[in-house]
Amino acid sequence: MIYKRLMCCLMLLICCAAYSRAQNASPYVINATNKPYLLRSFLMFEGKKRTHVISVGTPEKINYAYDLKQGALLEVWRGDFMDVKEMWQDRGEPQLAKPLGTVLPLSAAPALAVLADKDAAWPDSIAFDDLQNQGYVLDKSKMPTFLYTANGAEVSDKITVLNGGTALSRTISISNGKQPLYCRIAAAATIDAHKNNTYTVGNKTYTVTVAEGTKAFIRKTQSGKELLVQLANASDSLTYSLTW
Template identity: 70%
Template sequence: MTTCKRVMCCLAFFTCCASSTWAQTANPYMPAVGNKPYLLRSYLMFEGKKRTHVISVGTPEKVSYSYDLKQGALLQIWRGQFIDVTEMWKDRGEPQLAKPLGSVLPLSAAPAIAALADKDTVWPDSIAFDGLQNKGYVLDKNKMPTFSYSSNGADINDRIVVQNGGGSIDRTISISNSKELLYCRIAAGPVIEALKDNTYSVGNKAYSIKVGAESKAFIRKTKNGQELLAPLAKGTASLTYSLIW
């Protein structure tokens, strides 16, 4: 198989893009984000583990993020260039990983939504493979995706958009048909400090979170630090928060 055919196979299997082109240089290979977001399916190494169901989104504002479709987890965000796909597209070698470029802020591989017996129950580090049913995603008018899945007996939509010209992102998680109280883990870190105006500093000021006053967010201690959680009522509920870094 020629190099050209191999590259075309990789594109068909790993990528989905909206009005974008990709730039190939000697080293590395980088998808070029145009005036609309670029969506890339890939393997990704995160927290020492190869994640096999990841989609990364690059935006015209030069803000990008990676999302684990089997955990409903926002893995990381970064500014600058989008992603290096050399290991995926060049000769189809191993380990076929995409590697974020720019300044990366790692977040968490744990699921965003969980059912807890009480407020002291340990947050799960993952969802069993068959515990989350992925329903794909839809694109808004700006070609930004909203991810849909079902877990814990509820239907969940997860929308992440860039705000303030790339100064922050907004994440809105909406649930429906929930038969029990669920929780959203907004952030986790060694320390979380409550500031004014429903704003929280995470990880010694690594980034900030701003929630609505109606969110009923609260900080709790964990074995490794602290978490910021918010309850999501039975039936239909939603939560929006801003991440500023």
């Protein structure tokens, strides 16, 4: 009798352990359904926990993560949106959201900067208090345009889905600028220019297409190449698309 009870207890412990492992292994997946899903969270990027990130998932399953304190498009991906298990299970101590699918990392550096000249090094970051977030507004499809002030200018950064999910479009607009600004569209080991204002980045990892009439230029750096555009006027804008 004692032996049977011990065996029952052992089997119960084994079942509980198996259930616990299954629970721990199972992601908590969230997806956008009929409108975009906006998620504020911490996010690991380039080995660092980013604390002011908003990620946007879309019904077209083309998603991105954005650093609100740098004005930086961190990464993009297709497929399922986020695993939020570490945010929502128990106390969610790590507060980390994990992008799902194959993620294309871009850059944590600010999109806009003041440069002494077109050959000056691009800054790694903006000081925390030098970028003032002004929130965001939603368009009729519920996609956000991020608003902030930095480098003496008011900035709007609108990212939308093109043609049912074939690409992302980004429009950065400035107003009340006090000095010319540069926008860094891409940075990689290699960037190659093609016809129709199109550029391949990396080993054809992704493609950038800038709006017609935009004077983009490629420059060499110590680590590779960068694709830049100057916003020379007090009120100016730049639109480009990203395909991967």
